[in-house]
Amino acid sequence: MNRWRNIDDNLLKDAALFHGRLAPGLYLGFFMVKKARELLGSPEMIDAVSETVKCLPDSVQLTTPCTVGNGWLKVFDYGNFALTLYDKKTKEGVRIWVDLNKIPKDTLFYKWFTRLEKEKEGDEEVLLGEIKRLNVKLFSFSRVKVEIEKGKHLPLMACEKCKELFPVKNNVNGLCLSCQGKGYWKTIG
Ligand SMILES: [Zn+2]
Numbered sequence: 001m002n003r004w005r006n007i008d009d010n011l012l013k014d015a016a017l018f019h020g021r022l023a024p025g026l027y028l029g030f031f032m033v034k035k036a037r038e039l040l041g042s043p044e045m046i047d048a049v050s051e052t053v054k055c056l057p058d059s060v061q062l063t064t065p066c067t068v069g070n071g072w073l074k075v076f077d078y079g080n081f082a083l084t085l086y087d088k089k090t091k092e093g094v095r096i097w098v099d100l101n102k103i104p105k106d107t108l109f110y111k112w113f114t115r116l117e118k119e120k121e122g123d124e125e126v127l128l129g130e131i132k133r134l135n136v137k138l139f140s141f142s143r144v145k146v147e148i149e150k151g152k153h154l155p156l157m158a159c160e161k162c163k164e165l166f167p168v169k170n171n172v173n174g175l176c177l178s179c180q181g182k183g184y185w186k187t188i189g
Pocket residue numbers: 159160161162163164175176177178179
């Protein structure tokens with residue numbers, strides 16, 4: 001599955017399995033990846049960034065060789081429905097986003113994208129149809145140079161409290177992030 005894929009029935013079937021259903025955001029992302037790739041040409045190695053945690057990362061993982069796990073896809077929680085594909089060597093690439101000014105105001109897509117209305121039953125089918133019809137007309141793009149430090153193997157240390165290994169850069173008073181009270185969890189029971 002780790003390869004470039006076109007938007008065809010096989011992809012849509014796999015998408016429903018992988019993501020749970022063919023969500024509008026996921027489908028929209030396929031067209032964004034396609035357009036960005038066309039604009040980028042074909043560098044040997046491509047990296048990707050998704051600027052939202054919703055749907056778009058899965059669009060990238062399903063249609064490109066870039067995954068979160070292999071490190072070629074970075075996911076930032078900016079909340080922008082935008083993505084960048086770029087040449088791993090030169091760091092130059094294309095950032096593409098859904099341009100609010102280009103969305104026809106009389107579409108359900110506009111209401112959905114701007115969260116004007118709560119989704120109703122049957123909306124998704126309409127949305128998918130609109131996305132298929134409008135697709136590239138919804139996007140704007142720009143050429144960008146990406147400024148992300150290459151992932152390094154950071155030195156580790158053992159936390160004085162929980163004894164787990166963690167990156168030294170997170171160290172405060174010998175404690176890991178969780179033991180500093182910055183964790184996302186607390187022990188129960
Ligand atoms: Zn700890």
